[in-house]
Amino acid sequence: MxxxxxxxxxxxxxxxxxxxxxxxxxxxxxxxxxxxxxxxxxxxxxxxxxxxxxxxxxxxxxxxxxxxxxxxxxSRETYEIFEEKDKQLAEELDMIQKAVDKYVQQKKELPVIEGDPYHRVSYLKLEKLNLLPYRPDRDFYITDEEFLITHRKPQ
Incomplete structure (x- = not known):
């Protein structure tokens, strides 16, 4: 059956x-x-x-x-949400956050431009360790909150 x-x-x-x-x-x-x-x-x-x-x-x-x-x-790294026009910003934010995290892991210090009051990320320091595939056209800053990256210049 x-x-x-x-x-x-x-x-x-x-x-x-x-x-x-x-x-x-x-x-x-x-x-x-x-x-x-x-x-x-x-x-x-x-x-x-x-x-x-x-x-x-x-x-x-x-x-x-x-x-x-x-x-x-x-952003997978910071959970910030972006509109379609800012897709590249989301990608760069993740790229820079990963590079900063690896830099801190290796050097035990933040990759900031010396003397910069805004804690601007030093692309030169990241490039010296081959942590960046390319240099973004915008600045990124390191916040005091768990060393997260932001594209917004601090006040």
Whole structure:
């Protein structure tokens, strides 16, 4: 006797059921905070960051109640969110953060320009240890908060 298998009904993904609409960067940030608060202990927020630094909207959809029309990027190192026009900034932020972390590991000091009151990253120091594939056209600064990198000049 042959048994007929029941076809499994496919559960629709959030992309198939939620509306695609404009989502502001502030709305997205709020959804990311809610998502982060819901993560089990030990799970990193980086699970929502795809390899190309785009964000996994499927994971954020329950908090947004929509799928964003826009493409947003998130720094894997600092978790800062960027609009599509600032994709290169997100990539450079990650590159510089990794280089600074490796520099500190090797030299046990920060790679800052001597005497710079803003703690501007010294590309020369990073290049001497071959930690940079290229020199960015913008300045980055080291914050007091866990030596994170920022592109915003301190006040």
């Amino acid at each position: 042959f048994w007929k298998r029941k076809k499994k009904e496919k559960t629709p993904s959030p992309e198939e059921t939620l509306p695609v609409r404009h989502v502001s960067i502030d709305e997205l940030r709020e959804a990311v905070h809610k998502y982060a608060d819901s993560l089990p202990k030990g799970v990193q927020l980086s699970v929502i960051i795809n390899e190309d630094l785009t964000m996994n909207y499927e994971l954020l959809a329950p908090f947004l109640k929509a799928i964003p029309k826009e493409t947003y990027y998130m």
